[in-house]
Amino acid sequence: MAVKDRIPPVERKPEERAKDFEEVSLGYTEELAILEAKRCLQCKVPTCVSGCPVGIDIPGFIKEISKRNFEKSYRILKSYNSLPAVCGRVCPQEVQCEGVCVLNKAGKPISIGNLERFVADWAMQNNLEDKITIERKINKKIAVIGSGPAGLTNAAEMAKRGYVVDLYEVFHTPGGVLVYGIPEFRLPKAIVNKEVAFLEKLGVNIKLDIPVGFAVHPMELLETYDAIFIGVGAGTPKFMGIDGTELNGVYSANEFLTRINLMKAYKFPEADTPVKFAKNVVVIGGGNTAMDAARSALRLGANVTVVYRRSKVEMPARKAEIEHAKEEGIKFQTLTQPVRYIGNNGRLVAIECIKMKLGEPDSSGRRRPIPIEGSNFVIKADMAIEAIGTQANKLLLSQFEGLELNKWGYIKADDYGKTSLPKVFAGGDIVTGSATVILAMGAGKKAANAMEKFLY
């Protein structure tokens, strides 16, 4: 029997969506979702589950979709994953669940991400109440630092198990990278807010605007709480450090995206935070952050080029987003590395770049880029956005006396989030370095198990 091709989700046309920040993919209709769900072979030993960092019963929830039991499907999904509407949208499924679907051998894998998203959205649209069962109240206090995917998951898990949870967030809105990093056109903030509201229903006490490390010393937390989970992410931007980095018009992707996503600078002057509306924007990097920055700049009316030092094959961004970016008219200049920003009266006007060639694979397994001497050339640009990665925020961690860090400055923690300090657990990007939303959530959940064991 030939495998039917997978059903594509409904998407807005590139020429229309490139002008606003509304969501690009509209997802599946009920009928499309059922059609796609019916393609699933319902494997007895499902390989897809092994590809999911939180081990969702994928055939289980898909089977219920094919039977039009959307509510039951949602209950299954939600028992594994507290943020399904988010994960269905932002997980790099091609290297996770969908990457190991057996249908890869015969054709296209099941569109698991889109199905997950469909069920979560269906539940939201039908105002399906989350069933909250807190077995017993436990008179022990947990502090969760950071309200990104790791912290949200850990807080939800601990609250469900009956603990008293205080969630500390430095920003005025909870969500971490889900609110300041990933743009509206990929992840509507209304969805994040709804999923955060679930935490409040669980009784999690969300404390906003509190910079732990400044307003609250970590040692005070250690005295007040029975256990602590650190989920502060890797939020400090790296700069290449080339000449001219201080010029006006040079941004870190963190700054650009925070202005756009969290502060809604694309609505300036209706929103008070400004952002430059540039003509020629160069985004440096090849990850999801680079794609998000490039597509955001495009939506502000710019002509955008992504400059990446390796070739397209090595780009770490989600495939779907690279495709979306191309469709929207973003240009890619691969095997290219900026060497100097050129300014005029303190403003960026151009970027000097050098061409690269690929050498032997490095420790990451990707072929190492090597500069081709004398191949320098200049690109006109009035804005440059560096999306070359982030690192740990050293300040906070240094205040936890005795907390061991690895050589990159991230927290040393075992697979269960245990750190060198007995009461302190950690997970997400602050342990692994920049990774994915779902891995951070998985870490938050695993740490909850370990914390429960520790507190028992």
Add this chain to the structure above:
Amino acid sequence: MNEILEKKKLAYGVHLFWIKNELIAKKAKPGQFVIFRTHDSGERIPITIAGVNNNKFRVIVKAVGKSTYELCKLQPGDKIADISGPLGMPSEIKFYGKVLVVGGGVGIATIIPIVQALISSGNDVDVILASRSREFFFLTDEFENAKNVYYVTDDGSFGDKGFAHEKMDKLLKEKQYDIAWAIGPALMMKACSEVAKKNNLKIWVSLNAIMVDGTGMCGGCRVLINNEMKYTCVDGPEFDGRLVNWDSFMIRLSQYREEEKLALERYLEKVGEPTWL
């Protein structure tokens, strides 16, 4: 929380606020700042803490653009939507011996906690207060424990006529100091830093860079200190003024000049004459 308890007009466009926030009042140290967001579509702006008392803290706000105009319009009983803080590294307060502290414009408010802490640590503190003219001095009684207070005005309406750095230059010819602080407009801090450099005197300045998060997450407030990139919000805001790349700092301060102008114009169209300033 975040309720305005007291408001006082100090001079045209300069307002004092006491704001209720126990955590900040308890934790703030001299030299630190907070990030304000006045309402839901508001921007995040850094403002230095100019004193604490029980469960409240004080800020002095100068109206220079849309957000600060809006802030100055608020009244006791109103609430600030968000205040995050205290942020930034505290001033390095210890016993030095003889200290010179310069405050210019609203910088006069910023230096109050620093001067008081330096005096408490046993230092002899001389203070230079500089402003455009006589009516822009405020809270001068809070410097009463300083050894000497010298006044300078641009127009000569009070104290010496001239600029803060000129007075500083003069004093350094007569007296020895172990360390200095200068806080005020960028141009003033730059000029004072040059005088200090010439005299081989360490000088702390407090950089009012453009910030978004204020927690080291975006690098928007980056400055060049001794040719090294630093983030004002977490590495500062105080730096050795002799090592600051002032030209680059001031160019970065002007990044959003057109947008700031547009935002203020639109705001004034909406609210009319800003009689409350």
